[in-house]
Amino acid sequence: MSNEGIIPAGTPEAPPSPAPAGSIVVGHDGSTDADYALTTALGLADQLHAPVVIVRAWSIDTAPKPANWEFGYVSSFAEYSEAVRAAVIEDTAASVHAFPGVSVDYRAVHSGAAKSLIEASREARMLVVGSRGRGNLAGLLLGSVSDQCARLAVCPVLVTRKRPGR
Template identity: 40%
Template sequence: MSNTKPIVVGVDGSEFSVHALRWAIREAHTTGTDVVAVMAWQPYAITPSTLPMPVLEPTVSEAETRGLREELDAVIARASTGLPEVPVRAELIAGPASKVLVDASRGARLLVLGSHGRGYLVTALIGSVALSCARDAHCPLLVLPRKVTAESGEAERELTTGPSAR
């Protein structure tokens, strides 16, 4: 493990977070830092109105925790494939994603997120983790836009399979 501050990456299992983690691994290799892949989870209860509400005292079974840990490990394995070996520490933390990531940004060199780019209406209704992190993070924040993550995926395919026919 290096002596420098790590790069923290928010991981939610989406392709956007896989690309963000791949970017962070490349950057960590270049700068000699480590990576911390953080997956936040929050248990929900279903109310009579069927709106998810956070459970005040989360009770999560061992099987659920194991499943989340396996999902996080699988994302790290996918993101690491074909890249130089870099220490990636997996952290599964209970709580709202924005709070978990802001807390994880303490002592970090950089916080990296992949943007889902859901649009203004959905962001206004459910909020944005990236906006919360931009406001409250304790280190610089890099948000990889959808277009960049899509282009990086295309560039990776071209590196392994050759240029696509256009």
């Protein structure tokens, strides 16, 4: 069943607050390119003794169903956000555990990916993104998330690309 036309109860989240100054922000949408960007960000953070903030942007169409979801019940924005946060924690656990000395925070942001990452990285040391994500036709028409971040973020942006065979 499609979630199209369903408006969750509650109020959408406010724009994301910036990540702590000096942190490394990394976008993670669940793609293999995002996994590579995360590993790169964690490696840099380990060397620089910087915290990492993992950001996942979401919409109703991309969010997993909340734990309390059932047919006929419309979950709140907070419930969807918690489901997305739980998913990003699960999706990134192996990479995060490989860097036990790095402090990690997770953010699920109800907004477009580029906007979420640019806002979250306003005070960051660096923003790390993969060269390709789970984009679609809109990405082709509007420009990729990595391109928008490279053009509009106020901090340095590292766009990672995994080489074949690595």
